[in-house]
Amino acid sequence: MAISELDGRTIPHETRLPAIMDALAGLAPGESLVLVAPHHPAKLLQILLREFPGRFEFGPLECGPAAWRWQFTARDPSLPRSVTGYLVWDHRRMEDLLDETSAAANAGRWEDAQRCASRYATALRRHADVEDEVLFPAYENACGGFGDGPTAHMRAEHIQVRAGIDSLVRAVDARDDAGVRAADELLRRVAIEHHAKEEEILFPSIDETFPQPELDALVQRLLLA
Ligand SMILES: [Fe+2]
Ligand SMILES: [Fe+2]
Incomplete structure (x- = not known):
């Protein structure tokens, strides 16, 4: 389902921040909004974390040079924050x-496919970087180092995931049906299985490692990275 977009570039500078804050504050838990900004929304993100703690999940879809697109989803702030x-x-x-x-590539809607692939690549590359770094x-x-433990395994899989993203973007740019299908199959096998391992084993273990105030601070670092 398409998420509604608010183009902050069309709002006069003097009223832009309050208008965006109003739009975000009006979201019920589970509702999403994509904000388009003329620059990185770092200041807005800091203000949201301060004024509405625990109220939003957010992450990028596009990082310049003409537009910065950030996706926001409201959450219930009474629920504890977690990495999971x-x-x-x-x-x-x-x-x-x-x-x-x-779906766009299969239907021959190549401009839509390029737009979606670019946003997928932005989100997934940033996600892997945030986990690694x-x-x-x-x-x-917190655990005194792991050597070749679970995080080393996840880092190695991130290399495969990044290669899969590069293949997908190249295939979409070349309007190569077979290349898109191959990259899609690779990403479903590698990235989606990787996500499942993180969700079922690694993230719950990380959440159990940190007391809630430290977990809140860690999630805040992930959100702003
Ligand atoms: Fe990962
Ligand atoms: Fe992940």
Whole structure:
């Protein structure tokens, strides 16, 4: 289902921030909005975390140079934050983007396929970077290091996932039906199985490792990375 978009570039600068905050504050838990901004929305994200703690999941779909697209979904702020909660949200939205990319390519809607593939690539590359650079080091430090343990295995799978994204983007750009099907099959096998392992084993274990205040701080670092 298409998520409604608010193009902040069309709102006068003086009223832009309050208008965006009003639109986001009006979302009920489970509802989503995509914001289009003329620059990285770092300031807005900091304000949202301060003014509405625990109220939103968010992540990028496009990072410039002409537009920055960020996806927001409202959540119930009375529920405790967790790594599982945030990153499962991110996995589901990426899986939706892969579905949309392949459906558009199969229907010969190549411009739509390019747009969806680009957003999928932005979201999934950033997701793998956040896990590699923020989440796994925090978990490894808390556990005294892992050597070749579960995070090393996940890092190795991220290399395959990134290669799959590159193949998908290349195939869509070349309007190569067979290439899109092959990349789709690879990503479903590698990325989706990888997500399942994280969701069922690794993330719950990370959530159990940290007391709630530290978990809140860790999720905040993931959101802003
Ligand atoms: Fe991962
Ligand atoms: Fe993940």
